[in-house]
Amino acid sequence: MKKLFQTAAASFIAMAAATSYADEIKPAVVFDMGGKFDKSFNEGVYNGVEKFKSETGIEYKEFEVTNPSQREQAIRKMAQRGSNPIIGVGFAQEAAIAKVAQEYPDIHFTIIDAVVDLPNVQSVVFKEHEGSFLVGVLAAMASETNTVGFIGGMDIPLIQKFACGYAQGAKYVKGDASVLSNMTGTTPSAWNDPGKGSELAKSQFDRGADVIFAAAGGTGIGVYQAAKDAGKLAIGVDSNQNHLQPGTMLTSMTKQVDVAAYNTFKTAMEGTWKPGILSLGLAENGVDWALDDNNKSLITDAMTAKVKEAREEIVAGKISVHDYMEDNSCPSL
Amino acid sequence: MSSPNKTLPGWIDIGLIPLINIALAFLVSGFVIWLIGEDPIEAVKIMINGAFGYDEALGYTLYYTTNFIFTGLAVAVAFHASLFNIGGEGQAYIGGLGVGLLCLLLDQYVPLWVILPLAIIASGLFGAAWAYVPAYLQAYRGSHIVITTIMFNFIAAALMNYLLVNVLIARGSGSPESRVFEETAWLPFMHEIFAWFGAEITRSPLNLSIVLAGFASIFVWFFIWHTRWGYAIRMLGHNENAAQYSGIDTKRVIIGTMCLSGALASFVGINEIMGVHHRILLEFTAGYGFTGIAVSLMGRNHPVGIIIASLLFGALYQGGAELAFEIPTIQKEMITTIQGLVILFCGALAFMIRPTLERIFSNFTQENKTAVVE
Structure with a gap:
């Protein structure tokens, strides 16, 4: 009996060891x-x-x-x-x-x-600049005022990279489009300040923008709300945020962290x-734009075609999107 | 003797009361830890072991202590003049900028023993300059120092961010940080100093700055209680009108005190920039300036008290990190809660138990007296 227990115990330990x-x-x-x-x-x-x-x-x-x-x-x-x-x-x-x-x-x-x-x-x-380029294309095509906005979180090079890619995308489809850009703040609290995000969005709407891309973490929630209240459009970031305000979220720039x-x-x-x-980057599906039931009514066939074309040209190397972080400057902004 | 004796002996006032307060804080913390389903006793053990149990832990604890001594002294000096300097955070941030700029400028040309005194001066000057503006506004324009120093914290953060993102950023780096200094501008770590004498201790961020913190403490003690300027500061703190009437130039004292306070806070920059990170980076002050207020309050604005309170907060920071590391369900928010409770009981509610203790004490002494009479 004792022996049986010992064998059982031994085999149990062996099994545990094997799984571990x-x-x-x-x-x-x-x-x-x-x-x-x-x-x-x-x-x-x-x-x-x-x-x-x-x-x-x-x-x-x-x-x-x-x-x-x-x-x-x-x-x-x-x-x-x-x-x-x-x-x-x-x-x-x-x-x-x-x-x-x-x-x-x-x-x-x-x-x-x-x-x-x-x-x-x-x-x-x-390659956030590539994904931002695509949503910039969409923003410029959806805009009726020819003015698109960008709201960043904390003012750091990484976020300038988003802004710069976005501006290039907008100007790729509409050379004379104007791009407004604001940063929420200079401290990490800028990542989580929906109130200020909403204020910045309202001010950009007042200055003529009708689509705003927010790359600002939790601050973006305020931007999306402001867009909904004003009947304008907003673009989400990092994950697919289209579901947050269905109907006024043009798309989201996804980053597969x-x-x-x-x-x-x-x-x-x-x-x-x-x-x-x-x-x-786009070629590796590391960044992309989001299309689902929540925003498909906002995306026209022309937009899909244009963004597909831009995407293919970026992947093929025909369009080279300037990366802000290479020289810490942005020619399009 | 109709009214009971209201004053307590010193050992109760500065010894027993803080101890009881800490015990209460830990009791409530323990209750919260128990609520989330962890063993409070085990948590306390991990915290104490994580703060003092081995040489690396002790190194981290003392490294935090160094920061708190500087910011605690800064708040205390201002407090003696009845000025509430909440700007330690910004003054430390700008002080670090001064240290960093000096290191970036000189590290390729001169050795450490030239850089260090200059860095201390640069740090002090930058910190003092950052405190000067709110001090001037308080002294000559009547803008309240609490408001202006808070505002200056935000301005400091914005300025540092601008400089790091646009000016000081190392070429090709994605992170807003300056280049790393040459080793001539690195303050020796304590594990290196011990190694010179053949003793081996585990590496930690503890560096020579702790010696500077010791000197700063002695200086503040001497300055506040043994010089004419210190006397003027304390007199201003007790009664501004009386100070003015006795011929003290209160405006100058306000400005001088705040500049000294700013300079003391700025030495956090020596510890962080020259001692640990060896480059200018964002957010290196990490709230040490604000914790300095609690440290000073707990240490009763006296250097000895501040050193002890700094050690306590250093242990809370390091032990807290260890706790978050060991028990996954205890998140950083929990650590903040424990730190908050200690501040609550030792700072805001510091005198909560005092009346009770006074009653007990006076009963006790009266009984003794009656016994003697009989």
Whole structure:
């Protein structure tokens, strides 16, 4: 009897060991100062890793930094605990990832929205300017006043990149279109200020704009509301936000942050994770524009055709969309 | 003796009362932790171990402590003149700009021992200049310092953002940060200093700035209680009319005090920019200027109290991070709640239990007296 128990116990332990060997990865993610519920970038990553967790049952370790010194601390701590792979969210973690990745050459790191050139780091960047170009095309075609607006969150180069691509897209279809551009603020609170987003949107409507693209995280909610109240159009960002105000959301510029985060864990689990730069643009479906039941009445066939044409030309390299971050300037704005 | 003795001895006032307040704060925090289904005792253990348990943790705790000493002293100095300086955050931010610009300018040419004193001066000047404008407006135009210093925090944030995004940004970088300084402008880390003497400790952001914080504390103690200027500041704080009547130029004292306060807050820039990050970046002040208000309040505006309160807040920051790391259900919002409760009980409700203690104490002493009479 005793022996039977022992065998049972032994086989049970062996089974447990076998399953834990199969899912040997111990993934971790370090969110940045916005926090994982920032209705924007960090939340995209959160959705991606949550999807991975619910599909595979593999738990991940996480940390949300609250001051700049914690970035390095948290990433190093994850590495010390043997987490692998480790995702660093956002360009602000560039320096921290570069430092810790050198100390732990056997651990795989993925940084989203920045490039770290090390043999054990995968850098995921998005060509937001290409996606913004497409929604710029749509905005200019939908506009009756020939004036389109852009409202950014915090004034940083990344958001200028959205604005610049958008302006180029608008001017691609209507050379004389005017593009209004405003930033919500200069501190991270600019990512979550719907009141100010609404005020900025109203002021742009007063200045003649009738379509506004908001790349501003939670602030965008106020922009979309203002567009609905004024009977004008708005464009969402990051995820498909068309459902937020059906009927006045022209489209959304989607950025597949969740897919990138999910793929990091997934490829690590399958052993196909690779270092290097993953630059995700239109060709890679890393950025796109959203078409669903909520906005199909707003998109005409001419618009679909034009945006398809622009998309093909960008992918083929016939149109090269200027990237603001290459020289920190925008010729079209 | 019809009225009971209302005054409490010093050890109760500055020793026992803060301890009881902290205990109350932790009791309520424990209750909240229990509400979300975690073990409060375990949480406290993780926090204490995470703040003091090993050398890396202690390094982080002391690194935060350094920041809080600077901002706490800044608030305290202004408070002695009855000025409520809420602008520590902005003054620290601009101070860091001063440090950073100096390092960017000189790091390729001169060694650390030349850069450091100049950086301290640059930091102090920038911080003082940022405090000067609200001080001038208070002294000569009657604009309330609380309002103006808050506004200056926003202006500082906007200015720094503009400079980093448009002017100081490193070429080819997507992140609004300046280039990394040459190593000649890096303040040595404590683990490096220990290594010079052959002692090995784990790396942490703790650096030489903590020594500067010690000097600053001694300086403030000496300045406030042992100089004529300190006397003028305290007199202004107690009674502006009396100070004026006795021949003190109150306007000049207001401006001088605020400049000193701004300079003290600005040394956060030395710790963060020269000591830890070695480049100018956004948001490095991370609320230390605001926490300085709570630190000063808890430390009763005295350097010794401020050092102890800074250590407590340093431990809360580091232990809190450790707690969020170890227990996934405890999010950063929970850590903010615990920090908020400590501020609530030790700051806002600092004197809540005082009447009770006074009653107990006076009963106790009266019983003793009757016993002696009998």
